[in-house]
Amino acid sequence: MSAHSHSSTTRPTGNTSNTEHGMQDHEHAPAESGRGEHSPPGGSWFGRTFPHARADLSASIVVFLVAVPLSLGIAVASGAPILAGLIAAVVGAVVAGLLGGSKLQVSGPAAGLTVIVAELVNTFGWQVTTLITAGAGVLQIVFGLTRLSRFAQAIPPAVVHGMLAGIGATIALGQLNVVLGGQAQTGGVNSITALPGAIANLSWPALLLGGIVIAIMLTWNRLPAKLTVVPAALVAIVTATVVSLAFTDVVRVQLGGSLLDALSLPTLPESNWGGVLFGMLTIALIASVESLLSAVAVERMKPGTSTDTDRELLGQGAANTVSGMIGGLPISGVIVRSAANVKAGAETRASAVLHGVWIALFAIVLIGVIELIPMAALAGLLVMMGVGLIKPSEIRTARQHGELAIYAATLLGVVFLNLLEGVLIGLVLAGLMLLWRAVRSRPHLEQADDGSCELVVEGSLSFLAVPRLSRELNAVPRGCDVTVRLVTDYLDHAAYDHLLAWKARHEGTGATVTVIEPEQARRATAPGAGFLTWGEWQGMRTEGHASGTLMAGVAAYHDNTSEAIRPTMTGLADGQSPSAMMITCADSRVLPHVITHSGPGDVFTVQNVGNLVVGPGTAAAVEFATGTLDVPIVAVCGHSGCGAMQGLLAGGASGDSALGQWLREARPVLRAYETGHPVAVAAAEDGFGEADQLAMVNVAMQLEMLRAQDSGAEVLGLFYDIRSARVLVLDEAAGRFVEPRADIGTDGSDLDRIAAGHGHGATAAARRLLKV
Numbered sequence: 001m002s003a004h005s006h007s008s009t010t011r012p013t014g015n016t017s018n019t020e021h022g023m024q025d026h027e028h029a030p031a032e033s034g035r036g037e038h039s040p041p042g043g044s045w046f047g048r049t050f051p052h053a054r055a056d057l058s059a060s061i062v063v064f065l066v067a068v069p070l071s072l073g074i075a076v077a078s079g080a081p082i083l084a085g086l087i088a089a090v091v092g093a094v095v096a097g098l099l100g101g102s103k104l105q106v107s108g109p110a111a112g113l114t115v116i117v118a119e120l121v122n123t124f125g126w127q128v129t130t131l132i133t134a135g136a137g138v139l140q141i142v143f144g145l146t147r148l149s150r151f152a153q154a155i156p157p158a159v160v161h162g163m164l165a166g167i168g169a170t171i172a173l174g175q176l177n178v179v180l181g182g183q184a185q186t187g188g189v190n191s192i193t194a195l196p197g198a199i200a201n202l203s204w205p206a207l208l209l210g211g212i213v214i215a216i217m218l219t220w221n222r223l224p225a226k227l228t229v230v231p232a233a234l235v236a237i238v239t240a241t242v243v244s245l246a247f248t249d250v251v252r253v254q255l256g257g258s259l260l261d262a263l264s265l266p267t268l269p270e271s272n273w274g275g276v277l278f279g280m281l282t283i284a285l286i287a288s289v290e291s292l293l294s295a296v297a298v299e300r301m302k303p304g305t306s307t308d309t310d311r312e313l314l315g316q317g318a319a320n321t322v323s324g325m326i327g328g329l330p331i332s333g334v335i336v337r338s339a340a341n342v343k344a345g346a347e348t349r350a351s352a353v354l355h356g357v358w359i360a361l362f363a364i365v366l367i368g369v370i371e372l373i374p375m376a377a378l379a380g381l382l383v384m385m386g387v388g389l390i391k392p393s394e395i396r397t398a399r400q401h402g403e404l405a406i407y408a409a410t411l412l413g414v415v416f417l418n419l420l421e422g423v424l425i426g427l428v429l430a431g432l433m434l435l436w437r438a439v440r441s442r443p444h445l446e447q448a449d450d451g452s453c454e455l456v457v458e459g460s461l462s463f464l465a466v467p468r469l470s471r472e473l474n475a476v477p478r479g480c481d482v483t484v485r486l487v488t489d490y491l492d493h494a495a496y497d498h499l500l501a502w503k504a505r506h507e508g509t510g511a512t513v514t515v516i517e518p519e520q521a522r523r524a525t526a527p528g529a530g531f532l533t534w535g536e537w538q539g540m541r542t543e544g545h546a547s548g549t550l551m552a553g554v555a556a557y558h559d560n561t562s563e564a565i566r567p568t569m570t571g572l573a574d575g576q577s578p579s580a581m582m583i584t585c586a587d588s589r590v591l592p593h594v595i596t597h598s599g600p601g602d603v604f605t606v607q608n609v610g611n612l613v614v615g616p617g618t619a620a621a622v623e624f625a626t627g628t629l630d631v632p633i634v635a636v637c638g639h640s641g642c643g644a645m646q647g648l649l650a651g652g653a654s655g656d657s658a659l660g661q662w663l664r665e666a667r668p669v670l671r672a673y674e675t676g677h678p679v680a681v682a683a684a685e686d687g688f689g690e691a692d693q694l695a696m697v698n699v700a701m702q703l704e705m706l707r708a709q710d711s712g713a714e715v716l717g718l719f720y721d722i723r724s725a726r727v728l729v730l731d732e733a734a735g736r737f738v739e740p741r742a743d744i745g746t747d748g749s750d751l752d753r754i755a756a757g758h759g760h761g762a763t764a765a766a767r768r769l770l771k772v
Contacts, residue, residue, distance in 0.1 A: 055347050058345065067355060069234060070108075070111075071085035071108060073378045074382075084262065088109040093355050100314075102294075106352045107315075112389070124272070130265075131276070132279040134266060137322070144310045159430055162398075162422075163410055163426065181207065188414075189416055206250070206251075208243070220235065250376070258367050262327055286419075288316065457469065457487065462492045470502075473499075481511050484514070581604040581605070584639075633715070645691045647663055672697055673693065699719060726739065
């Protein structure tokens with residue numbers, strides 16, 4: 001039984017048109033025994049050629065309504081011409097939308113760049129700033145061509161999140177002055193010192209208009225879902241604009257022409273080329289990091305999507321180059337617009353591109369409408385945008401990982417110094433904390449009931465840790481037998497000498513000292529403790545008795561494992577309460593508890609040939625698990641190189657043997673595969689062979705059977721690729737198995753992506769099952 005080969009180009013027979021996402025909407029008609037079979041697609045030529053036209057069109061309108069007020073506000077906060085924000089919005093939508101590596105990401109002017117752009121405008125003027133934007137785009141293209149995107153992921157998240165929070169605080173403080181009737185300030189210190197004056201000269205109309213926007217932004221999501229379909233920012237700006245018509249002394253947006261009139265070429269600086277080049281590098285780095293972070297967030301929100309990070313940098317670089325050359329703001333991927341795009345149901349790049357077209361038409365045709373918007377309303381919107389960059393979840397994450405000091409230092413540095421110095425402070429502090437963790441040792445002394453002691457030393461044991469080690473060693477009572485267990489990754493000569501000297505002195509009191517070093521601890525581990533086969537850890541099979549290897553394993557269990565597992569099993573002796581059920585193949589290579597990283601009592605498991613949800617035995621198990629044990633989720637797991645699927649392809653279902661009769665239960669699966677089931681098409685595109693394609697279709701069809709049983713439990717589809725030892729998860733919306741991304745994010749956010757198999761975010765049950 002061989003695992004799949006990714007060089008395979010085999011495709012299932014039958015209708016295989018519309019092989020990408022268009023296949024996901026095909027319906028499955030009920031078939032015998034409650035199972036479904038795939039129905040080939042129909043519909044008009046336009047529907048087959050542009051299967052997502054309606055979804056992308058509606059999503060583009062939603063993103064357009066979100067983007068217009070945000071783009072205007074960001075231009076104001078940056079100290080740039082207001083129309084520069086709309087120019088950047090159009091260029092980012094079209095250029096980055098077409099060329100970028102994330103098909104659902106929406107790019108445009110971003111709040112994360114406002115502080116640095118405002119500083120550049122104050123230093124060099126607007127026309128030179130556009131040159132810096134174009135140069136930054138060229139650098140991003142170089143980053144993409146040289147595949148430097150992976151290095152952006154090396155920046156500590158606490159520094160990135162602290163930087164964005166500092167930018168948000170700076171924006172909010174600066175625009176709060178405008179809400180109060182004063183002037184916008186650049187820099188956190190200037191904004192704070194200007195607040196008393198703005199309060200003393202308070203403008204009630206400005207406060208009213210800005211307050212209306214803030215109030216709507218704070219309360220909009222609490223309203224009924226039917227109302228919140230309209231973006232909060234649009235409602236807030238329109239409402240404030242209507243109210244402002246009652247006042248005559250309100251400062252409004254002044255454009256000075258249409259979008260076409262705002263197009264302009266950059267100019268060269270008269271001096272300070274070093275500052276210009278440094279500005280280019282700064283914009284390129286910040287825009288690149290922000291775009292890649294946004295792309296990762298889009299992957300989490302839309303299971304099955306993936307990002308070509310190097311291509312994304314090429315697309316962002318091209319967009320910034322064009323934007324700078326025609327008078328636009330710097331561009332990056334924007335999570336607010338991208339999230340709106342995903343939530344509105346976008347499926348392809350067309351939604352991002354179309355929203356740029358709508359912005360261009362709006363800015364050219366409806367210029368008079370924009371000039372009715374009061375500046376205080378935009379300031380209120382920017383205050384909320386700034387506050388939105390300070391995310392409590394990121395603060396909690398930084399605290400959980402012991403990086404709150406890095407987050408806070410970066411935030412304060414950005415607010416009270418400037419962006420670059422704040423980021424540098426964060427990076428230096430992150431480096432110092434890394435050094436501290438690398439050299440820190442964690443010795444702790446434990447005393448047993450029999451009077452013996454054990455000193456466990458964790459971390460790196462260097463000369464810097466000798467004082468703390470000495471304190472713990474001196475706490476060992478005289479004459480007390482002690483075991484020193486070194487769970488260390490580094491032991492230098494000074495610490496080693498100190499330990500040997502203490503050992504000699506303590507043995508002089510008549511005590512016994514046993515030092516267990518890391519290599520000795522590894523050798524003492526049970527031979528079967530790792531994921532080794534009997535043949536690997538026993539060295540050879542026991543000859544003469546078929547039960548030899550099995551009983552040798554039982555003996556090793558009793559010698560090395562039973563005592564360790566006894567407390568857990570004692571707690572389970574009176575009953576089980578599993579968090580999930582798994583139906584998988586009886587293949588000896590498929591280990592349900594291993595691939596779900598679960599232990600005794602966690603997963604209620606049924607294994608049969610071909611992981612079929614058929615027969616009274618499996619039905620009884622499902623009924624018992626969901627009815628009696630109240631298991632909230634049932635997973636079906638197929639695998640590569642499945643002998644049952646190979647037999648099904650070879651006609652094994654026609655035999656009269658018990659196996660043949662069993663495989664006949666899977667004939668609807670074979671028919672669905674042969675008629676072009678979307679999961680099979682996607683698997684073929686991903687390079688899986690015929691048997692593995694059929695195995696994936698089998699998982700999808702078994703999920704349909706489980707739903708037909710109406711047990712009330714969630715269902716989840718998995719596929720174990722034996723050759724790579726990776727578990728793939730069925731994204732039913734996309735009609736394909738996807739790679740889980742459990743290495744990114746915190747608080748279970750990536751499990752929302754992993755658990756795509758049951759159609760919405762991860763339930764608590766799915767989180768418990770998918771511990772990988």
